Amino acid sequence: MTLRWYTLVIDCHDVRKQAAWWAEAIGWKTIIESDEECVNIPGWVEPDTVKDIPWDRIGPGMVFVKVPEGKTVKNRLHLDFAPHTSQDRDAEIARLESLGARRADVGQPEDTSWTVLTDPEGNEFCVLSSREY
Incomplete structure (x- = not known):
């Protein structure tokens, strides 16, 4: 027997706004609101x-739950996203920034092959170099 990774739970203040932001950012849909x-x-x-x-x-979903406290330190876990080699990575980062993502410095070297961003509530995630698989 194995367990299935069912969901990633994200604590936030405005669950509707966060769910909508992530749905737009990665092309998912909100099914419970x-x-x-x-x-x-x-x-x-x-x-x-x-x-x-x-x-x-079946891959995991994302669950956004309301919590009273704010984010205070760097996430211990984060999501990594990679564009396909047929996509324009810089354009994808610009699209995410136009939705409200911000670039973040979490101590990464300047010559990395990934870009650290935060969602509207400050949760870090990375956009990696383009990948074939």
């Missing part, structure tokens, strides 16, 4: 599609 919790899943996922996929092959 309240003032206390929102759930995002990949944009291609539909009930008819998922029923034919083995349980352990």
Whole structure:
């Protein structure tokens, strides 16, 4: 028996705003939405599609839960995203910045092959160099 990575939970103040931001940023959709919790899943996922996929092959969703405290230190975990080699990495970073992402310095060297950004509530994530797979 193995466990399936079911969701990534993100603590935030404005769950609706965060869920909408991430849905736009990575092309997912919000399927559950309240003032206390929102759930995002990949944009291609539909009930008819998922029923034919083995349980352990379905990727995780993102859950946004409301918390009273703010973010105070660098995340211990973060998400890495990579554009395909057919995509313009710099244009993708510019698109994320136009949505409200900000560049962040978390101590990375200047000559890295990735860019550290933060979402609107300050959670770090990286855009890596373009990848074929």
